[in-house]
Amino acid sequence: MSAQSSSIAQRLDQLYEFDREPVRPDKLQGAWKFAALYAGEHVAATEFVIGAMFVIHGVAAKDLFWGLLLGNVLAVLSWAFIVAPIAVRTRLTLYWYLRKIAGPGLTFLYNVANAFLYAILAGAMISVSATAVGLAFDIKTPGLSDVLPTSVGWVVVTLFVGGVVTLFAILGFDKVSKFSSVSSPWLFAIFIAGALALLPDIGHVHSLSDFWTLAKTRIWTGVPEPGQEKYGFWHIAFFAWFCNLAMHVGLSDMAILRYARKWTYGFLSAFGMIPGHYIAWIASGIMVAAVGRKMDPGLMAYTAAGLAGALAVLVAGWTTSNPTMYRAGLALQVVTPNWARWKVTLVAGLVTSVVACFPVVFMRLLDFVALYGLVLMPIGAVVFAEHWILPRLHLQQYKAEKRHLFINWTALLTWVATLALVFALPIHLFFKWLPGYFIAIGLYVGLSFATARE
Amino acid sequence: MHVTKPMAVIVSLLSLLVILVLAALRCCGSVAFETYRLWTNIATLVWFASAPWWLWPRDQSPV
Numbered sequence: 468m469s470a471q472s473s474s475i476a477q478r479l480d481q482l483y484e485f486d487r488e489p490v491r492p493d494k495l496q497g498a499w500k501f502a503a504l505y506a507g508e509h510v511a512a513t514e515f516v517i518g519a520m521f522v523i524h525g526v527a528a529k530d531l532f533w534g535l536l537l538g539n540v541l542a543v544l545s546w547a548f549i550v551a552p553i554a555v556r557t558r559l560t561l562y563w564y565l566r567k568i569a570g571p572g573l574t575f576l577y578n579v580a581n582a583f584l585y586a587i588l589a590g591a592m593i594s595v596s597a598t599a600v601g602l603a604f605d606i607k608t609p610g611l612s613d614v615l616p617t618s619v620g621w622v623v624v625t626l627f628v629g630g631v632v633t634l635f636a637i638l639g640f641d642k643v644s645k646f647s648s649v650s651s652p653w654l655f656a657i658f659i660a661g662a663l664a665l666l667p668d669i670g671h672v673h674s675l676s677d678f679w680t681l682a683k684t685r686i687w688t689g690v691p692e693p694g695q696e697k698y699g700f701w702h703i704a705f706f707a708w709f710c711n712l713a714m715h716v717g718l719s720d721m722a723i724l725r726y727a728r729k730w731t732y733g734f735l736s737a738f739g740m741i742p743g744h745y746i747a748w749i750a751s752g753i754m755v756a757a758v759g760r761k762m763d764p765g766l767m768a769y770t771a772a773g774l775a776g777a778l779a780v781l782v783a784g785w786t787t788s789n790p791t792m793y794r795a796g797l798a799l800q801v802v803t804p805n806w807a808r809w810k811v812t813l814v815a816g817l818v819t820s821v822v823a824c825f826p827v828v829f830m831r832l833l834d835f836v837a838l839y840g841l842v843l844m845p846i847g848a849v850v851f852a853e854h855w856i857l858p859r860l861h862l863q864q865y866k867a868e869k870r871h872l873f874i875n876w877t878a879l880l881t882w883v884a885t886l887a888l889v890f891a892l893p894i895h896l897f898f899k900w901l902p903g904y905f906i907a908i909g910l911y912v913g914l915s916f917a918t919a920r921e
Numbered sequence: 922m923h924v925t926k927p928m929a930v931i932v933s934l935l936s937l938l939v940i941l942v943l944a945a946l947r948c949c950g951s952v953a954f955e956t957y958r959l960w961t962n963i964a965t966l967v968w969f970a971s972a973p974w975w976l977w978p979r980d981q982s983p984v
Contacts, residue, residue: 649976653968656937657961660944664957667948773958775940775965 489558489725496726502738504723507651509711509743512595512783514658515764516832517710518751521698523611523762524833525691528682530700535748538707539740543733545708545715546724549847551733553854554724561721565846568853570867572874573882577846581713582795584839586815589791590822593632594829596784597625598765599777608763609826612694616824629820632785636792636816637809647786655742657779661771662750665757686756705897706833707744712840712900717847762830792819837896844900845885848907849878852915856908862915877918881911929974936967 521531557564566574598608606620616622635643666672670681691697698706714720715736724733754767761767768776796808796815822828828835857864867875889903940961947957 645978648978649969649972652937652976653940653965653972656940657965660940660957660961663941663944663948664954667950672948772961775958775961778965 494726495728497728498732498735501723501727501732501735505736505739506742507648507739509739510651510655510658510747510783511743511787512592512764512780513787513832513836514743514747515595515751515754515768515780515783516591516762516829517706517836518748519755519762519764519767520833521703521748522687522752522755523692523760524695524698524702525689526687526698526703527689528679528687530689530698531687531703531749531752534700534703535707535745538704538710539737539744541704541708542711542715542744543737543740546720546736547731547733549851550715550718550720551724551727551730553718553850554721555727555730556854557721558725559721560725561718561850564718564721565850567865567868568850569846569875569878570872573867573879576879577843580842582815584842585791585795586819587822587828587835588839589788589795589819590629590825591829591832591835592784592788592791593629593820593823594625594784594826595764596632596781596788597621597628597823598763599768599780599784600624600628600765602765602769602777608761608765609830611692611762611830613830614825614827617826621826622824625824626820628781628784629816629823632788632792633813633816633820635785636789636796637812643786643789647789650782650786654779654783655747657768657772657775658747658750661768661776661779662753665754665771668757669753686753692760702895702897705901706837707740709840709897709900710744710836713843713847716900716904717840717843718850719843788819792816795819834896837900841889841896841900841903842886844904845882845907846878848885848904849881849911852908852911856912857915860912860916862912862919866915877911877914880914881907884910926975929971933968933971933975936964936971939964939967 526534553564562574562578565577569577601608601621601624604620604624606624607618609617609621616625666678666681669685670677672678672681689697709716724730727733751764751767754771755762758767758770764780765777768780770776772779792812792815795818796812853864863869866872866877885903885907888906889899892899892902894902943952943957943960943964946952947954
C-alpha cells in the first residue's frame, strides 16, 4: 500500500472509528425503536414528488394500488431476508464489513460515489422546499421538462433555502435530526388531510365506490401528460421495490439493523413502507390531480392545507436534506484532511445548493432514484456473495483483510463490469437492477473462484 | 405553566386528530374549506408546541 493510499484509508477509518467494533449485546435495541425509526424515515419530501409523478406518468388506478402493494411487500422482504440476517450476524456497519471484503481503497471509492449521489438527492430536497418558499414571492416553479434554472428568482430562492439548510447543518445537525423526529407524525397527518380535503375539488365522494370511480377517471387515468413516458403495473411495482435499494439490497441499513435483537426486525420496515410509500404516495397523487396536474409540491401542499401545507413541504425538504448533506460532508471529509467539520459541511452545502438550482434533479427524481440504487447495488451483491456463497464453495472470505489488500480487484471489477453490462441491457431503467444483481453475484463468485485457483 | 408528559401527549395527539377529522368533514362536505384550513393551521401550532415535550429524542441512541 502506498503512503498516500494508506493515509486516505487512515483518515476514512478515523471518521467511522466510533462504530468499528461489532455492537455489544447490551447495546441491542427493542422492536419498537426500529418501528418508530422506519415510520419516521420514510415520510419525507420525496413523497410529495414521487406520488405526484405517478399521476403525471399516466399510471392507471388498478396498476398503482396493486403495483405499490407488490413492490412494498418485496421491499420489506428484502429488508428482512437480505440486509437484516447479515447485519445481526456481523453486527457491523456496511463500511467496516466492506472494508474486510473489498479493502480500504474500494471502500473509499464507494464512499465518494455515495457522497456524490447523496449531494444530488439533497439538492432535489432543497428544490422541493424552494417550491414552498417561492409561493410567498410569486416565483414560478420550473416546468416538467426544464433542465436548467428557469428564472433568476428561482435561483435566488433555491440558493437561499440551500444556504439556510447548510447553516443549520453546520450549527446543529443533531438538533435538526431531532426536530425531524418531532415533525414526522404531523407530516404524515398533513399528507392524509391534504388528500382528503382536496378530493371534493376533483369530484363527489360519498362512498368507497365513488372514490374508486374518481380514482380511475380523474386521478390515475392511465393517460400520461404530454411528453411523459407511460408507466404501468411493473414500473410501479419495481419502483416501490427499488426506491430504497441502497438500504436493503445495497445493505447500507446494516448500520441500523446491527442493533436488532433478531433478524426478523427487518419486517418492521413495513412501518415505513405502508405510511410513506403507499398512503403518502397515493395522497400526493390526489393532491397533484387537484391542482391540475401541475408538478409543484409547494403549490400542491399550500392548496391542500394552507400555510401548514407549505410548512410541511419546507420542513420535509429541510429535514431530509439535512442528514443527506451531513453524509455527503462525511464522505468529503476523507479527501479534505485537517479541515474542520463546519468547513466540509459548508462545501457540501454549497455544492448541493448549486445542484438544487437545476430543476432536472427533482423533475427527473424517479430516474435519479433508480440510478442511485443501481450504481450502489453491485456492492451489496458482492457483500451478499462473500457472506453466504463463498464459504459454501470453500473459498477464502475477507481476502482484503487477510492479505492486507488496498483494493480487492475482484470486487472492483465486479462493480464496474456489472454497471457496464446493465447499462447495455435493452430494458427500462427501472428493471435493470434485478438482472444486474444476479450478474454481480455470478461475476463475483466466478472471479473469486478463478483467482482462488491461481 | 408546568407541562407534564402525559398532558403533552394528549394535547399533541388531539391536534393531529383535529387535522384528520376536519379534513374528513371537509371531504364529506360538512365543513367549509376555509374552516378546515384555519383549524389545520391552529392544530399545527399546537402540535409543535406540545409534541417536543415527549417526542424530542433525549439521548444519542443509534436506533
